[in-house]
Amino acid sequence: MRERVERINLSIRKISEKAAEKDDIVRFDIGQPSFGTPEHVKKAAEQGLENKQGYSPMLGLPRLREAIADEENGKNGFGPEGKFLEKEHVMVTTGGMGALYSIFTARLGSEDKAVFNDPCWGPYKMISEVAGNRWSQVKFWNKDRELREEAKKEIAEAEMVVVNTPGNPTGYTLTREQAKEIGEVADENDTFLVSDEVYHRLVYGVEHYSPAEFSCDSAIIGSASKNHAMTGWRIGWIIDKERNIEQYAKVSRASTACPPRISQYAAIEALENDFHVQEMREKYEERRDLLVNRMKQLDWESVAPEGAIYAFPEVEEDSWEFCMGMIDEGVAMVPGEPMGPESDQKVRICFGSTTKEEINRAFDIIEDNI
Numbered sequence: 305m306r307e308r309v310e311r312i313n314l315s316i317r318k319i320s321e322k323a324a325e326k327d328d329i330v331r332f333d334i335g336q337p338s339f340g341t342p343e344h345v346k347k348a349a350e351q352g353l354e355n356k357q358g359y360s361p362m363l364g365l366p367r368l369r370e371a372i373a374d375e376e377n378g379k380n381g382f383g384p385e386g387k388f389l390e391k392e393h394v395m396v397t398t399g400g401m402g403a404l405y406s407i408f409t410a411r412l413g414s415e416d417k418a419v420f421n422d423p424c425w426g427p428y429k430m431i432s433e434v435a436g437n438r439w440s441q442v443k444f445w446n447k448d449r450e451l452r453e454e455a456k457k458e459i460a461e462a463e464m465v466v467v468n469t470p471g472n473p474t475g476y477t478l479t480r481e482q483a484k485e486i487g488e489v490a491d492e493n494d495t496f497l498v499s500d501e502v503y504h505r506l507v508y509g510v511e512h513y514s515p516a517e518f519s520c521d522s523a524i525i526g527s528a529s530k531n532h533a534m535t536g537w538r539i540g541w542i543i544d545k546e547r548n549i550e551q552y553a554k555v556s557r558a559s560t561a562c563p564p565r566i567s568q569y570a571a572i573e574a575l576e577n578d579f580h581v582q583e584m585r586e587k588y589e590e591r592r593d594l595l596v597n598r599m600k601q602l603d604w605e606s607v608a609p610e611g612a613i614y615a616f617p618e619v620e621e622d623s624w625e626f627c628m629g630m631i632d633e634g635v636a637m638v639p640g641e642p643m644g645p646e647s648d649q650k651v652r653i654c655f656g657s658t659t660k661e662e663i664n665r666a667f668d669i670i671e672d673n674i
């Protein structure tokens with residue numbers, strides 16, 4: 305067995321395993337929408353079943369690639385020339401995870417380094433460990449939303465920088481100035497920029513900006529999982545130049561051959577008729593507002609999430625002890641410790657997976673137990 309793989313610690317599993325043992329518990333730990341996949345999307349999959357279920361083209365069904373290009377064209381541009389995207393710039397993958405894995409594996413050798421924000425979504429590190437490249441983690445932004453000098457240095461030295469906006473675990477969403485600054489820093493230093501935008505439709509009172517707009521050498525990661533409540537369908541994508549897509553396709557071919565055909569029929573419907581996104585977004589925003597209020601009442605220090613489905617408050621004690629103890633009381637949250645060296649007293653709360661009633665019930669319990 306490879307040592308790097310053996311060393312990977314799936315510590316967060318402890319939380320879900322302990323939480324699953326309890327009947328009456330609020331599951332803030334689950335990072336996925338509480339909503340089921342929209343009915344019209346499921347219907348499209350049902351109709352899709354009438355087709356022969358063979359392999360799909362390696363890069364995905366052409367109509368889905370077109371729908372993805374259309375959606376991405378609705379953003380603020382790609383590359384400094386504000387390139388108009390076509391299906392040739394799109395590869396459909398098995399989830400955003402498959403997209404990231406293809407990029408890391410295709411691009412980074414064992415001596416190459418990827419740099420992540422502190423805190424970051426834990427699986428970036430795991431993908432690096434499996435792909436076999438080096439990685440580092442540094443806090444990107446200061447309180448004034450400027451890129452820290454230390455971060456600029458790390459980005460300059462790395463082969464790849466991963467930016468995630470709106471972000472997991474914080475809900476932090478880049479302003480246009482921030483997107484521009486980090487895009488330009490990556491560009492000036494010939495560091496490949498990966499912009500993970502799997503939550504880009506879920507923003508609250510702010511606009512989404514892509515740092516890929518400001519970098520000549522960059523890729524965007526997208527996914528149907530969170531924006532369309534389709535986590536189990538495993539559809540994601542990469543946007544990049546056609547010649548790079550050809551290289552990522554080799555990894556995809558070597559690992560999964562192609563994304564699942566039936567899920568692609570569903571994703572076409574989700575992207576072409578996407579009214580459900582706004583309905584869910586409004587519900588998330590209400591939950592976010594409630595959560596921010598309840599955190600304020602506890603005097604928990606936290607930046608109000610501007611996007612995604614998470615908040616990341618400071619609880620002023622060891623994040624593991626806090627989370628394990630709260631599961632016994634009936635609230636499951638994810639410890640911040642694995643997400644970065646500065647996060648060992650923070651916890652991730654997913655408001656996407658819970659109703660407002662559950663948020664209130666959980667915070668009543670937390671209030672009684674801290």
Ligand SMILES: Cc1ncc(COP(=O)(O)O)c(C=O)c1O
Pocket residue numbers: 335398399400401402425468471472500502526527528529535539540
């Ligand atoms: C920041 C981030 N990127 C990528 C992914 C992967 O999403 P998918 O379910 O499409 O693989 C997730 C899922 O939680 C995520 O939070």
